Amino acid sequence: MxxxxxxxxxxxxxxxxxxxxxxxxxxxxxxxxxxxxxxxxxxxxxxxxxxxxxxxxxxxxxxxxxxxxxxxxxxxxxxxxxxxxxxxxxxxxxxxxxxxxxxxxxxxxxxxxxxxxxxxxxxxxxxxxxxxxxxxxxxxxxxxxxxxxxxxxxxxxxxxxxxxxxxxxxxxxxxxxxxxxxxxxxxxxxxxxxxxxxxxxxxxxxxxxxxxxxxxxxxxxxxxxxxxxxxxxxxxxxxxxxxxxxxxxxxxxxxxxxxxxxxxxxxxxxxxxxxxxxxxxxxxxxxxxxxxxxxxxxxxxxDKYNFELVSDNDFDELALRFSLYHLTVMTPAHDERMGIGAKALSGEGYKGHSFWDTEIFILPFFIFSNPEVAKSLLMYRYHGLEGARRKALENGYEGAMYPWEMAWPTDGEVTPEFGDIDIVTGEQTKIWTGFIEQHITSDIAFGVYQYENVTGDKQFMDEYGYEIVFDTAKFWASRLEWNEEKHRYEINNVIGPDEYKEHIHNNAFTNYMAYFNMKLAMRYYDQLKKENPLLLQSLGRKLDLDEMYSLWEKKAKRLYLPNPREEDSVIPQDDTYLQLKQIDLTKYKEQDTVRTIYRDYNPEQINEIQVTKQADTLILFYLLEQTFLADDERISEAVKRANFHYYEPRTLHDSSLSLVTYAIVANDIGEEALAYRLFEKSCETDLGPMMHTSDEGIHAASIGGIWKTAIFGFAGIRLVNGKLTIQPRLPKHWKEIKFTIHWQGQPINFCITPTTLTVEAVYKEKFVFESYGKTYECGDFIEVDLSEDVIKNS
The missing domain is CATH 2.70.98.40 (Glycoside hydrolase, family 65, N-terminal domain)
Structure with a gap:
């Protein structure tokens, strides 16, 4: 006990x-x-x-x-x-x-x-x-x-x-x-x-x-x-x-x-x-x-992370310290040739392999809190370009197609081919993720984008970052398929973040992130053309960038990006999801252990049900809102709200990655009580009373997600199109939270209460941030009024 x-x-x-x-x-x-x-x-x-x-x-x-x-x-x-x-x-x-x-x-x-x-x-x-x-x-x-x-x-x-x-x-x-x-x-x-x-x-x-x-x-x-x-x-x-x-x-x-x-x-x-x-x-x-x-x-x-929380529920502070502890012990900060395993170094689960978990759920903590470690984790992906390029060639594509599971950087794809039992046939189920779950390639490009915007590390970009983004965009340009009947490019036969849907077409998350990846490459190309033409020339010879630019421009413009439906603003998760049959998911939503749906259905049957393993379309909003696509009406606040209320009842949270995304989005749309319940449940993934949830090791991404929910969700710290925004919305029983993040090479100390936001620039270097529609310049110490009337009128 x-x-x-x-x-x-x-x-x-x-x-x-x-x-x-x-x-x-x-x-x-x-x-x-x-x-x-x-x-x-x-x-x-x-x-x-x-x-x-x-x-x-x-x-x-x-x-x-x-x-x-x-x-x-x-x-x-x-x-x-x-x-x-x-x-x-x-x-x-x-x-x-x-x-x-x-x-x-x-x-x-x-x-x-x-x-x-x-x-x-x-x-x-x-x-x-x-x-x-x-x-x-x-x-x-x-x-x-x-x-x-x-x-x-x-x-x-x-x-x-x-x-x-x-x-x-x-x-x-x-x-x-x-x-x-x-x-x-x-x-x-x-x-x-x-x-x-x-x-x-x-x-x-x-x-x-x-x-x-x-x-x-x-x-x-x-x-x-x-x-x-x-x-x-x-x-x-x-x-x-x-x-x-x-x-x-x-x-x-x-x-x-x-x-x-x-x-x-x-x-x-x-x-x-x-x-x-x-x-x-x-x-x-x-x-x-x-x-x-x-x-x-x-x-x-x-001393470095400078974290304190005053909460009516002591468990919250302990859970966040648990997150900081394990983020430290799981991360090979000493060697850029090494990544973080999905079960960290605490068990044999997932064989020590690195997934998209790192870039989407763990890397953001280090980008904002310990940029040197963040750089090391991205260097691991840079060293993995060799294996990514080999995987692309083996699958008939160009550029860098990152492995779904990565081990030693040059190993390439290391996902096992077979997994759990099929309860219908009694055979091993085929693991398709290593073949067709491909969004990890653009997830890594997003990690580079986030790192560059938060840290301003131009040397990393010049020597490593641009090459990752250009080569991943090159992969997507070769991966898109032309649909002559509809006169558009599509991405068919994939698995999105929802791994309960295999061999689907036009997964919204995959398509939008591929679009982001190509648009990002174009922006970097234009930027280097103005600021560093010699570097662009060098990378251009290596990666055929002049030819690729025209392809990115052409294909990004014609890539199918599922629009919100007119009747309810729901973005289709894929081409068929919204037409699948619906069943009563109550017993699976109330399950004590994950994946109980597999006791009643095999993967093929689950593929035909309107049920989602983990946050899929929802995570798209959280990621793209941080980018230059933030003003796109397809990811507006109203659309985000509609998709949350549609997909959450259909999501079983059968992955430890899921709860934190839903918690952050719930908080964004004003569902504070639900956001906190989801946060608490995510903390209980490893710290809860069920005594067999962690037998194969801790849930590394979930542990990173605990921190994400507190800092990027409740404390409201966000990167938005190159700017730092701070829009706190603390749980009702949180009295005060203190922490340090790094922005553009400078540590920034924060203290947030329900009514005030205090910001301190440790090096006394001026920086700009936004809070509830207002822009502030801080070169030392500033206090912002967070009273309800001020926020309401902002």
């Missing part, structure tokens, strides 16, 4: 707690309490083993393809967290004996996992346990663990097996060759793993320090080695009130690390250097290393 009220004093609304242990519901806390630093992610499995546990340790970018019939995925590294503990010769488990005062907590502020309880053995002996763990933000390669066992009543014999266990897999799939193992001086353990296809070396080192009653104990232990495993056994006899302490420090390094040279790589040097690094950590000890880690979190994260 989860409890969010355990944080007191300085840690109020910082603590996520599990206050009742169940070996049948392990995955939830393993995922939502996972630790990481962007370089690696460690699932927060218990130290002692259980049947239904999932032990995961991932390092970003170490993708491997285990066999010809598999797709590449992040391999599950050797486990260093398991401790086989025996009490008086019997296996320690919370399924045995009696447990009292159990609590497992993730402190979001310090990024430390703590678990404590009192336990009575089957023989009636009482002991107290305390486990602590962190993955360092100060040193990306370091994992720290600590254990305390105190005998409360009787003499007790304790035995502990601890080391490195490489007998791990990805759901049964093995990614590593058998590697060399060694124990140095009965003190330092080293194990080597090498991926079977990508040939990446992983070097893990670990060591232990034992104390009894505060005094360092002898390091004598039994040394063991088995297939893919090396460990030590420690034994202690405790008297009543004796306390055993163990510190375990581990380092993880790989040959894919950015600092490892591509030429002249030497595994032995990596082994030696990583071992020396661990030895230097040992001299400092757990407490000092943890303090450095805690200081790094305060300095790099909490």
């Amino acid at each position: 989860l409890d969010y009220s355990q944080g007191k004093g300085e840690f109020k609304n910082w603590i996520i707690s599990e206050v009742d242990f169940s070996s049948n519901a392990l995955g939830k806390c393993e995922a939502i309490m996972s630790l990481g630093n962007g370089y690696m992610g460690l699932r927060s499995v218990t130290e002692e083993p259980y049947i239904h546990e999932t032990r995961n340790l991932f390092v970003s970018g170490t993708f491997n393809k285990a066999a010809e019939n598999e797709v590449t995925e992040l391999p599950n590294l050797a486990d260093v967290t398991r401790l086989d503990i025996r009490i008086d010769g019997e296996r320690f488990s919370l399924e045995l004996g009696q447990t009292n005062n159990y609590v497992r907590q993730l402190n979001l502020k310090t990024a430390e996992l703590i678990r404590s309880f009192e336990w009575t053995s089957p023989k009636g002996k009482e002991l107290r346990f305390l486990f602590s763990r962190f993955v360092s933000l100060d040193n990306l390669h370091l994992i720290g663990m600590k254990m305390e066992i105190e005998s409360l009543t009787d003499p007790v014999e304790i035995s502990i097996d601890t080391g490195i266990n490489a007998q791990m897999s990805n759901s049964g799939c093995q990614h590593f060759l058998e590697g060399e193992r060694r124990i140095y001086n009965n003190e330092f353990i080293q194990l080597i793993q090498t991926t079977t296809e990508s040939n990446i070396d992983v070097v893990l080192n670990t060591t232990h320090k034992m104390k009894v009653n505060g005094k360092e104990a002898s390091n004598d232990s039994e040394m063991h080695m088995a297939r893919r495993k090396v460990w030590q056994t420690y034994q202690f006899n405790l008297k009543p009130n004796d306390k055993l302490e163990m510190e375990k420090l581990t380092t993880v390094h790989t040959s894919r690390d950015k600092e490892i040279p591509q030429e002249g790589y030497d595994l032995q040097k990596l082994r030696d250097d990583s071992l020396r690094a661990l030895q230097s950590h040992v001299e400092k000890g757990y407490d000092t290393l943890f303090q450095r880690h805690k200081d790094a979190w305060q300095r790099k994260i909490w």
